[in-house]
Amino acid sequence: MSTTTPVYTANTAGNIDASASLGAAGTRTSNYDGTTKYETQVHVKNTPGGSVHATRGLRVDVYRRYGSSPTTGQSPFLTYTLPSASAGTAESIDFFLGPGNYAITLTNLDGTNAITVEVTGDTVSSVSTV
Numbered sequence: 001m002s003t004t005t006p007v008y009t010a011n012t013a014g015n016i017d018a019s020a021s022l023g024a025a026g027t028r029t030s031n032y033d034g035t036t037k038y039e040t041q042v043h044v045k046n047t048p049g050g051s052v053h054a055t056r057g058l059r060v061d062v063y064r065r066y067g068s069s070p071t072t073g074q075s076p077f078l079t080y081t082l083p084s085a086s087a088g089t090a091e092s093i094d095f096f097l098g099p100g101n102y103a104i105t106l107t108n109l110d111g112t113n114a115i116t117v118e119v120t121g122d123t124v125s126s127v128s129t130v
Contacts (some may be wrong), residue, residue: 004129006038010122016042016104017119025111030119031065032102039124040097042104047116048084056084057109058117060093065101072103084110
């Protein structure tokens with residue numbers, strides 16, 4: 001009987017995008033090169049500020065970057081919205097990416113207040129069967 005074992009690496013929190021403030025209506029993009037990874041397990045954390053406006057939330061858009069340069073795709077292939085429902089209460093989303101280059105764009109939908117965001121990617125570099 002054979003056993004398949006993943007080679008998993010838990011990375012430092014914020015290794016893709018360090019925890020930092022994202023201003024009202026602000027946008028920030030982090031490029032991530034996962035071309036040598038079997039899988040990347042992405043964790044996006046959002047902590048709304050001291051107050052939350054009626055138009056609130058964090059939108060997460062993931063774009064594929066293609067070609068040898070690479071070039072960022074024109075439309076996201078994944079989009080998530082975290083509600084930012086309660087000031088000071090962290091919320092998060094997790095998703096998985098296969099091998100490739102990606103651009104992860106965070107947009108603060110609250111046009112009045114800043115939020116704090118962080119993106120972490122843990123990786124599976126390979127799997128082995130014995």
